[in-house]
Amino acid sequence: xxxxxxxxxxxxxxxxxxxxxxxxxxxxxxxxxxxxxxxxxxxxxxxxxxxxxxxxxxxxxxxxxxxxxxxxxxxxxxxxxxxxxxxxxxxxxxxxxxxxxxxxxxxxxxxxxxxxxxxxxxxxxxxxxxxxxxxxxxxxxxxxxxxxxxxxxxxxxxxxxxxxxxxxxxxxxxxxxxxxxxxxxxxxxxxxxxxxxxxxxxxxxxxxxxxxxxxxxxxxxxxxxxxxxxxxxxxxxxxxxxxxxxxxxxxxxxxxxxxxxxxx
Amino acid sequence: xxxxxxxxxxxxxxxxxxxxxxxxxxxxxxxxxxxxxxxxxxxxxxxxxxxxxxxxxxxxxxxxxxxxxxxxxxxxxxxxxxxxxxxxxxxxxxxxxxxxxxxxxxxxxxxxxxxxxxxxxxxxxxxxxxxxxxxxxxxxxxxxxxxxxxxxxxxxxxxxxxxxxxxxxxxxxxxxxxxxxxxxxxxxxxxxxxxxxxxxxxxxxxxxxxxxxxxxxxxxxxxxxxxxxxxxxxxxxxxxxxxxxxxxxxxxxxxxxxxxxxxxxxxxxxxxxxxxxxxxxxxxxxxxxxxxxx
Numbered sequence: 001x002x003x004x005x006x007x008x009x010x011x012x013x014x015x016x017x018x019x020x021x022x023x024x025x026x027x028x029x030x031x032x033x034x035x036x037x038x039x040x041x042x043x044x045x046x047x048x049x050x051x052x053x054x055x056x057x058x059x060x061x062x063x064x065x066x067x068x069x070x071x072x073x074x075x076x077x078x079x080x081x082x083x084x085x086x087x088x089x090x091x092x093x094x095x096x097x098x099x100x101x102x103x104x105x106x107x108x109x110x111x112x113x114x115x116x117x118x119x120x121x122x123x124x125x126x127x128x129x130x131x132x133x134x135x136x137x138x139x140x141x142x143x144x145x146x147x148x149x150x151x152x153x154x155x156x157x158x159x160x161x162x163x164x165x166x167x168x169x170x171x172x173x174x175x176x177x178x179x180x181x182x183x184x185x186x187x188x189x190x191x192x193x194x195x196x197x198x199x200x201x202x203x204x205x206x207x208x209x210x211x212x213x214x215x216x217x218x219x220x221x222x223x224x225x226x227x228x229x230x231x232x233x234x235x236x237x238x239x240x241x242x243x244x245x246x247x248x249x250x251x252x253x254x255x256x257x258x259x260x261x262x263x264x
Numbered sequence: 265x266x267x268x269x270x271x272x273x274x275x276x277x278x279x280x281x282x283x284x285x286x287x288x289x290x291x292x293x294x295x296x297x298x299x300x301x302x303x304x305x306x307x308x309x310x311x312x313x314x315x316x317x318x319x320x321x322x323x324x325x326x327x328x329x330x331x332x333x334x335x336x337x338x339x340x341x342x343x344x345x346x347x348x349x350x351x352x353x354x355x356x357x358x359x360x361x362x363x364x365x366x367x368x369x370x371x372x373x374x375x376x377x378x379x380x381x382x383x384x385x386x387x388x389x390x391x392x393x394x395x396x397x398x399x400x401x402x403x404x405x406x407x408x409x410x411x412x413x414x415x416x417x418x419x420x421x422x423x424x425x426x427x428x429x430x431x432x433x434x435x436x437x438x439x440x441x442x443x444x445x446x447x448x449x450x451x452x453x454x455x456x457x458x459x460x461x462x463x464x465x466x467x468x469x470x471x472x473x474x475x476x477x478x479x480x481x482x483x484x485x486x487x488x489x490x491x492x493x494x495x496x497x498x499x500x501x502x503x504x505x506x507x508x509x510x511x512x513x514x515x516x517x518x519x520x521x522x523x524x525x526x527x528x529x530x531x532x533x534x535x536x537x538x539x540x541x542x543x544x545x546x547x548x549x550x551x552x553x554x555x556x557x558x
Contacts, residue, residue: 090412113421116421120418123414123417130490
């Protein structure tokens with residue numbers, strides 16, 4: 001019984017007392033939480049509240065000034081990210097993790113075809129059969145609702161929404177267990193946003209992905225996440241289940257945030 | 265100008281020591297690009313400043329030098345570099361591949377098999393095979409260090425997606441000693457298999473980019489490919505019009521403005537050697553087809 005529970009009972013990612021200072025400026029202070037497999041956590045807050053810094057700390061792109069981040073590797077061992085070598089960290093980044101940037105140009109190779117963009121991670125882990133790489137790429141394009149006839153077109157020729165979906169396909173092709181998303185719907189118009197959110201919600205539940213989504217858009221948080229963390233001035237001021245935080249905010253700042261949404 | 269004013273082989277001894285140290289390091293780590301303090305040479309970048317510096321650093325008074333440009337011993341670049349060393353080092357020069365101890369080359373490996381004791385010096389314009397996919401040098405160095413070469417296959421993937429086959433026909437990436445991915449300089453991929461298990465020492469000098477790399481004798485050199493799109497050599501499907509050779513790499517020569525052309529060996533020494541031995545070609549344009557050779 002205990003054995004059966006361990007898989008999902010143990011946190012996938014563990015942040016303990018995480019902080020980051022830039023000189024005298026504190027970007028992020030004393031953030032602690034645990035993320036469990038299959039769980040979607042939204043980090044909300046206004047610009048400058050430390051959301052993006054936190055995401056970079058969690059994904060080991062920045063070294064924390066205080067505290068630490070641990071991740072449960074595929075072999076079940078919880079390891080401190082700071083203790084991983086650079087090679088291990090980069091390997092983790094292109095296999096077990098995904099990172100969806102707000103600007104798709106940062107996460108995609110704009111000059112190479114969509115197929116190669118999706119296939120790159122597979123080739124990086126040693127796939128060496130053109131036919132199979134192409135088949136996997138074409139399957140993924142289909143899953144993110146991009147016509148497979150556009151597989152040989154460069155993402156330069158894609159619309160903003162398609163680029164974002166391509167970026168998601170590129171990240172998910174190695175079946176990661178954890179995906180970081182930085183404002184994934186930023187800069188898209190509302191109908192495209194809705195379609196993207198719908199797609200992401202399906203993929204997350206189909207694949208059992210854990211995800212950490214940084215957003216300033218409470219609607220995104222409500223649609224995608226199970227839990228919400230509200231940040232202000234680099235600190236987490238409120239955390240809880242999504243509907244609980246958004247429907248019954250406790251902190252004055254969260255109340256302000258929730259009440260700032262314009263009614264449709 | 266008075267030739268005696270030059271130090272032996274043009275470069276001063278300190279510079280030669282510096283280059284030799286880089287060469288030794290390059291030999292110790294096959295395929296790894298070693299930075300070196302490339303000097304100004306009395307020729308423009310792109311004309312073989314890297315190759316000339318490597319040659320100058322390894323040349324001894326007893327060496328016999330051969331210089332080829334696109335396989336040919338008698339083009340401007342080849343002749344002027346050969347003369348340069350004849351004058352500044354006084355070494356013997358030759359056009360014979362077999363007799364040479366040091367061969368400086370641009371874009372070809374001689375057809376005649378190299379033997380141990382020979383050194384092949386390549387002139388390299390762009391040493392970084394990942395350059396056009398990843399422009400950041402800091403990032404490509406890290407990728408080499410960590411052996412992350414997925415990106416190299418992205419280039420080959422793009423070729424197949426666009427042209428139906430691997431269309432890269434020169435500067436075809438190779439993996440050296442199962443570790444570093446290396447740009448074999450713009451030699452045609454026809455020459456790639458000659459690099460594998462070669463008894464001669466192969467040195468690569470990039471003057472503008474300030475890099476030296478090497479393949480020690482008898483090192484494994486594998487051309488990258490896909491399981492379902494294996495590496496193939498390429499040559500025009502015609503015999504040499506002058507010597508009739510059907511196994512050498514050919515140059516296409518346009519002979520008039522009505523589409524006539526002839527194919528001749530790009531390696532002039534090889535072609536002349538065969539003609540001297542009595543081999544004859546058609547000496548006119550044969551009907552030809554283009555195809556890949558295994």
